[in-house]
Amino acid sequence: MTANVAGYLLQLLAGRWLGVTGYSEFASLLAVQLLCAVPALALQNVVARESVRGASMAALRGVQWRCAVIVAGVAAVLLPVVTAALNVSVAACAAALGAAPVLVLLSGEQGILQGDNRFRGLAVVLGAAGVAKVTPALVVLALGGGAAAALWAAASGLAAAALFARYVAGGGSRPTREVTVTDSVGVLPVLRAAQVQAALMALSSADLIVVRMVLDEADASRYALGTIAAKIAFWLPQAVGVVLYPRMAQPTHSARAIRDALAVLSAIGIVAVLGAAVAAPLAPLFAGEDYAPIQGLLWLFALHGAILAVLQGAVLSAIAVDRTALAAVTWVGLAVEVTLMVSFARSVPALITTAVCVAATTTVVVAVIVLRTAEHTAPQRLSS
Structure with a gap:
């Protein structure tokens, strides 16, 4: 709820501060960012599933980093295409796409927490990520910044949230499973x-x-x-x-x-x-x-x-x-x-x-x- 309310607040205030002539670019790039978050959502679900099946922490973290590198490469290739298709600035588009590999790392840690049924820790991470993404963007918008500056601020907040999620998920031993442990994912x-x-x-x-x-x-x-x-x-x-x-x-x-x-x-x-x-x-x-x-x-x-x-x-x-x-x-x-x-x-x-x-x-x-x-x-x- 905290993350959702923060996200809605960002869009509502952005709609008011950027106006009907400027909000469309911001909203469209948020939609693009949501599409780029698809690998992150998929990774979280796979990590959670493999965690239930008994995969080791090393295996889960390994696939997390491999996916982040792949997503970063794809985002770089898509940058000129999306910029031209949506008629937006390169800086704003780069900020939206640049958040994609960060979201992968964040979601991988969330998948570990979810698969282990550690919902208290997952709740803290989800709420913190929502606040960390929105707060810097709102500050930039309130100071008169445009869509590009706000999206870069949001990406920086997500990077901080990914580090926090890694700390919460930890790196110790996994809960005992009644299934065969998987050495790789x-x-x-x-x-x-x-x-x-x-x-x-x-x-x-x-x-x-x-x-x-x-x-x-x-x-x-x-x-x-x-x-x-x-x-x-x-x-x-x-x-x-x-x-x-x-x-x-x-x-x-x-x-x-x-x-x-x-x-x-x-x-x-x-x-x-x-x-x-x-x-x-x-x-x-x-x-x-x-x-x-x-x-x-x-x-x-x-x-x-x-x-x-x-x-x-x-x-x-x-x-x-x-x-x-x-x-x-x-x-x-x-x-x-x-x-x-x-x-x-x-x-x-x-x-x-x-x-x-x-x-x-x-x-x-x-x-x-x-x-x-x-x-x-x-x-x-x-x-x-």
């Missing part, structure tokens, strides 16, 4: 998990990138601010997957954990949508009158985030049991969404409606596949 499992995470993150962020191509600067900024409601609904129940993930990775508990996760995520999503509808009149008060036109659409943005939260729970369960082929469904959903938006959507309502419809269809298909797979494979695992 390869990059390939991370890549398989990454393509699942990439599909989810792309589906949740593609609209923010497309809006800069199909809307004018003012409407693109309004849409970007509206997605704060989506992000709240998406990240609010993140702890559900974090806590249940180790159970999903255990064959005897996997099916029940998946059903519990999807049910709780759906219930929280309903509450989030109702909350957005009730709080909508306050949006112009906090963000400024320039954003009043999207007030009546906030519940729809929240619905988008709530649906994606359920989808996230479903894909997490697939990573936990190393069954990542169903990511193809999400990739298809992404292709359909981008095609429809670029071809037909020319207004904020049309864009968010398209995003909601595609996300809902994709989530239903993935959830049905995941539940049926879990129910069919659970008896086989128990008998074996």
Whole structure:
């Protein structure tokens, strides 16, 4: 909650301080940064899963550093491409992409804590990382700095958070496991998990990138601010997957954990949508009158985030049991969404409606596949 509130505060104040003419660049680069964080999210899930299975600390730290080096190289290659595609400054884009390898190191330590069920330490790291990222960026923005300076400040804060996470995770002995200890963890499992995470993150962020191509600067900024409601609904129940993930990775508990996760995520999503509808009149008060036109659409943005939260729970369960082929469904959903938006959507309502419809269809298909797979494979695992 601390990390999420800090993130929303950053976007809300950035929207006010940068204005409708400057916020779009900042929000789009944050979306790019989220996409670049995909390897970090995948690494955390793989590290947590292998930790449950008994991997050694040396093996977990080794794959963490190998992935960080790979991500740094990819970020360097993408820098000119993203800069040109989004029409943003090189300095701002470099700051957004430069945070990617740092996020990998941070997430690797979080995966160790998660897999060991050390949720108190994980909570401290998550909260500290959120504050460390946001506080320097807010200071820069308050002093009149632009998007580039704020993004560099945020990247510096994340570097400090990664060092703190390493300290909290420690380097001592691991808890005793009733499984065979693994001496090495390869990059390939991370890549398989990454393509699942990439599909989810792309589906949740593609609209923010497309809006800069199909809307004018003012409407693109309004849409970007509206997605704060989506992000709240998406990240609010993140702890559900974090806590249940180790159970999903255990064959005897996997099916029940998946059903519990999807049910709780759906219930929280309903509450989030109702909350957005009730709080909508306050949006112009906090963000400024320039954003009043999207007030009546906030519940729809929240619905988008709530649906994606359920989808996230479903894909997490697939990573936990190393069954990542169903990511193809999400990739298809992404292709359909981008095609429809670029071809037909020319207004904020049309864009968010398209995003909601595609996300809902994709989530239903993935959830049905995941539940049926879990129910069919659970008896086989128990008998074996």
